Amino acid sequence: MKKRIIFFFAAALYGVIVIASAITLSANPKLDVVANYAVESFESLGEEIGLRGGNEQLYDVYSPDGTEAFSYGESVRLTVDPVWFIAAGFDPDKFGGEAAVEDSRLTIISDHVEGVVVTNDDNIFDTFEKVLRSNRHALEYHMDHDLFELHLGGGNTYRWAKDWRTNARGMTFVLNPRPFIEAGLEIENLEGWTFANINMMHGPERGQTVPRILKNYSFAVN
Secondary structure, three states: OOOEEEEOOOOOOOOOOOOOOOOOOOOOHHHOHHHHHHHHHHHHHHHHHOEEOOOOOEEEEEOOOOOEEEEEEOOOEEEEOOHHHHHOOOOHHHOOOOEEEEOOEEEEEOOOOOOOOOOOOOOHHHHHHHHHHHOHHHEEEEOOOOEEEEEEEOOEEEEEEOOOOOOOOOEEEEEOOHHHHHOOOOHHHOOOOEEEEEEOOOHHHOOOEEEEEEEEEOOOOO
């Protein structure tokens, strides 16, 4: 399948994030400041960094080295290159949940965010806004770090900065390590990802401190 692709070029290390409270959704989408800014910041990031299109009903937001992707459109998913996970003991055949290994990539399909119907009139940003508005319950804004987070279910999320020009936490892939550990991952041997304990203020784990593995990319202008 050909996919519409956004390429992002930059990288940075990621520290521990403490999740701030989510802001309440307005009944009127035009007055929903959080969703409006989330769409605007995503568009700004895509327009500034550059993008390339295809013909199918799915868009991929790639990390600079192409090892991770956030995909949305007819479905919503995260894709990672499992090579570092396998090197740390992970066995893809034992990985549970809505996941599949295709072309040496591990795809985690969201069970919390639903895909949308994409028409020929929709572009990459129209589609993202449709996904976000249709799944507004899954969007969170972190006031402490000025970034947005889309909760995909199972403890997996995708984050992007409100202002990528000044925020070093430009784009972050967040995974729940538990199913990876259950499939043999030795977390202490995992390279390329940061392990962190996060205080949750959203979803079923609200009020708890939970482990996460994160990979961040920064596009901040010095």
